[in-house]
Amino acid sequence: MHIAELPDLRARRDADGPCTADETSVLDNAAFARRVRRAAAALRARGIGRGDVVALLLPNTVDFVVALFAAWRLGAAVTPVNPALTDDEVRYQLGDAGAAVVVTAEPSTLAGTLTVAELGAAAEDTAAPQTDADALALLIYTSGSTGRPKGVMLDHANLAAMAGMMIESARLSAADHSLLILPLFHVNGIVVGVLSPLLAGGRVTVAGRFRAETFFDLVETARPTCFSAVPAIYSMLAELPDHVTPDTSSVRFAACGAAPMPPALIERFERRYGIPVLEGYGLSEGTCASTTNPLDGPRRPGTVGRPMPGQQVAVMDPRGRIVPAGETGEVVVRGPNVMRGYLGRPEETARAVVDGWLHTGDVGRFDEDGYLVLVDRIKDMIIRGGENIYPKEVETVLGDHPDVLEAAVVGAADPRLGEVPVAFVALRPGAATDAGGLLDHCRARLAGFKVPTDIVFVDRLPRNPVGKTDKPALRARTTAVTVTG
Structure with missing residues (x-):
């Protein structure tokens, strides 16, 4: 038919x-x-x-x-x-x-x-x-x-x-x-x-x-x-x-x-x-x-x-x-x-x-049982001083924090390292955590070069017409970030 x-x-x-x-x-x-x-x-x-x-x-x-x-x-x-x-x-x-x-x-x-x-x-x-x-x-x-x-x-x-x-x-x-x-x-x-x-x-x-x-x-x-x-x-x-x-x-x-x-x-x-x-x-x-x-x-x-x-x-x-x-x-x-x-x-x-x-x-x-694990988009990969960072890995760690509703990580231009990761985070209602708490959470679970250099709080992540996070819009909001340590 x-x-x-x-x-x-x-x-x-x-x-x-x-x-x-x-x-x-x-x-x-x-x-x-x-x-x-x-x-x-x-x-x-x-x-x-x-x-x-x-x-x-x-x-x-x-x-x-x-x-x-x-x-x-x-x-x-x-x-x-x-x-x-x-x-x-x-x-x-x-x-x-x-x-x-x-x-x-x-x-x-x-x-x-x-x-x-x-x-x-x-x-x-x-x-x-x-x-x-x-x-x-x-x-x-x-x-x-x-x-x-x-x-x-x-x-x-x-x-x-x-x-x-x-x-x-x-x-x-x-x-x-x-x-x-x-x-x-x-x-x-x-x-x-x-x-x-x-x-x-x-x-x-x-x-x-x-x-x-x-x-x-x-x-x-x-x-x-x-x-x-x-x-x-x-x-x-x-x-x-x-x-x-x-x-x-x-x-x-x-x-x-x-x-x-x-x-x-x-x-x-x-x-x-x-x-x-x-x-x-x-x-x-x-x-x-x-x-x-x-x-x-x-x-x-x-x-x-x-x-x-x-x-x-x-x-x-x-x-x-x-x-x-x-x-x-x-x-x-x-x-x-x-x-x-x-x-x-x-x-x-x-x-x-x-x-x-x-x-x-x-x-x-x-994985060993034939289930597909997505790492990230090739074009979304952040290269920080020669190290490859897949934003999805960082987003997953942030998403595991009990106060985080949703998170997105994009690369921001950096004069020394080329790019650094910046996280945009929407918190759950009534959440009490701050940027320092989220960075500590990341440091405990990620290699140092993967930890975001900045946390930007937003009410909601922007979406494109099919519901995906609008990462180009987030990249447009980033400015040069200088690593301090």
Whole structure:
């Protein structure tokens, strides 16, 4: 079955069965299929067909999911656009992707717009869905931390492979109900939050803007079996007042990705709410996920689990040789989930995918039982007077302090040593520690050259649109630091 056929197939199998919902609508399978066919007709009337690109500039709603499947029905690709982008950033993505139509929630000054109201006003499209597995399905734009965002090209074969891996590893079935809280402009929200549960026969509730204080009200009302989030969300939930004691009995598991989750935070969240957290790892270039901690255990906090079924994940040295367990190198991935390439950037594609191996830019190692331990990003490594420092190691030590809510370490320019580590730290409510206490904590656990030269206290760490710590923003805040001892 091709993903574009899914709405029709679900409607034929169980017309009255639940499919998708958000804060304003609840659609069974038949109603969802009708909405998709009407949206497809509206897109077709605008000339959209095989090979075109449809941009979705929409918040998290059922409308997004409808438009996604409508474009795929016609053989078109979708590029999701972050609604928080500036006009210039939006226009850059639309131009780079070659978008023929932009679907918006309300009328817009952008050229070629089509509102969700117009999508719902057309008669139903009667043509059979396009079913080419090699057709481009998604253009996911990277966060652009190393320059202008790049369009990651994922075809339908990529999506089908990734969803199959998710269904197998998480044992998703028709009984599952995904609560989507991650943004739909990111591949995790689309593939993990929507496609995988729908392909498994389950259903999806699309939450609006995430608010920690109301999240568990939604859990108790919707009764989901699973959700996916980033460490910042788990941190906010773990810090809710003690009187918040929700019924979480419906939830089988929660997934975590986008950034490493401190083991202490996993332990706090699981102990408080009784929900197992499956930490995993992956990239948009790998259609979302490449490793995960197993549902049935043993789960190992501090690792991102084992390779997912159908993928090869290895650690490679600078000469392209795969190294044995225990040795550190670059994490590489191979499998049917690896992207087609970067849109219009053949040289960057050739650097990223070599002999079928996707080079992630992450440093890691496998332990003796095949669990992947991430060390850090290659580009985030700090070189202090010739000594290599991986910020994640320092961040983990800081995160183990009972007063620390979250921490990030970046390199600051130093006239003598080149770079020195500076830590940005957010404390837990009511914490009494100071910079001296945190530095003493680090000195007891780290070699001297790894200890931060400065601690900067912040209310919260800045995040990029997909929930990762915005380290470029933190580096911009650093100034030259002179080591005094």
